[in-house]
Amino acid sequence: MIQFPNAKINIGLQLVEKRPDGFHNLVSCFYPVNWTDALEILPTTGEAAFTLSGLAVPGAPTQNLCWKAYELLKNDFQLPAIQMHLHKVIPMGAGLGGGSADAAFTLKILNDLFALNLTPEHLENYARQLGSDCAFFVQNKPVLAVEKGDVFEPLTVDLKGWHIVLVYPNFGISTAEAYAGVLPQLPEKSLKTLLTQALNTFKDAVVNDFEASLFPKYPVLAEIKEQLYSLGAEYASMSGSGSTMYGLFKEAPVQPLPFPKDYSVWQGVL
Template sequence: MIQFPNAKINLGLQLVEKRPDGFHNLVSCFYPVHWTDALEILPTKGEATFTLSGLPVPGEPTVNLCWKAYQLLRRDFELPSIQMHLHKVIPMGAGLGGGSADAAFTLKILNQQFQLGLSEDALENYARQLGSDCAFFIRNRPVLAVEKGDVFQAVDLNLQGWHVLLVYPNLAISTAEAYAAVSPQFPKKSLETLLSQEVSTWKGEVVNDFEKSLFPKYPVLAEIKQQLYELGAQYASMSGSGSTMYGLFRTAPASPLPFPADYSVWQGVL
């Protein structure tokens, strides 16, 4: 069975407070986009294997979230050996949740392929053990994410038909680095209220709090954001803890795009 784990963008990201466990409480809207990896899982009579292609993935296969997802379910179910192959397309360290999506889709494929009978709630509980935003990709629909980003609330937001342009400048920013310089605070306006307004009003209002600390350190990110507005974006922002920048457009921006050839660029319709 083959499926295509997709990325997500963050529409606003408010860092509210630091938690006693060292994590941060946040508020963000997670919105799926169609930039995808490819994940294939087949049963085998031999030894279980996990192989990779596409973008190079650091670390041994045993530390990959896909493999961890398989091992997590094996603790509770008698799963057969599998051949698992991941073709990596979504950049890593990019704020797009690609690794989390791969893990969540592993859980969903195993549940479907081997008829484990797990509900979406149960799959989300497994996904939360793998990473804070993994659970989002179980249902894979727009939500308002709160607490560590793993508790979800319904959000009345429909961007269907909007064009999105994602630009990754091949600059990986670790989550630890991104959080090291932030100063959490409660926002003056709730993100839900801000997102209920027209997209054209979001500029300067719907803010990713990581931009304040990361833009001075990586000026290229602010430069890309400005370029997206110059291309006609109604709204532009950094996704997650970086470093992908994205813009929302009424219609596709005109070509050629002004980004270097070594950047990863993807565009499509929401």
């Protein structure tokens, strides 16, 4: 069985407080985007195996979230040995949730492949054990994410038909580095309220709090944001804790995109 784990963007990200467990409570809109990896899982009568292609993924295969997802379910179910192959396309350290998507899709494939009959809620509970935003990719629809980014509230944001340009500047930002520079604070207006307004009001109102500390450290990110606006974006922002920047457009940009060839640029329709 093969599926295509997709990326997500954050539309606004408010860091509201640091938790006693060391994590941060946040508020953000998670929105799925069709920039995808490819994941294939097959049962095997031989030894279990996990292979990779595409972008180089650091760490041992047994430390990959896909394999951890398999072992997590194997603790509770009598799963047979599998052959799993991940073709990695979504950049890492990019704020796009690619690794989390891979893990969540592993759970979903195993659930379907071996008729485990797990509900979406059960799958989300397993996904939360693998990472803060893994659970989002179980149902994979726009939500307001709160707490650690693993508790979801319904949201009526609908960007269907909008064009998106994602720009990854060929370097990642670790979660630890991003959070080291932030100072959580309660926002003047809740993101949920701001997101009920027209998208053309988002530019000055819907903010990713990571930008304040990461833009001075990585000025190229601010430059990309301004370039996206110069191309006609109605709204541009950093996704997650970076380093990907994105722009939302009513129509696809017609002029050549002004980004270096070593950047990864993806365009599509939401």
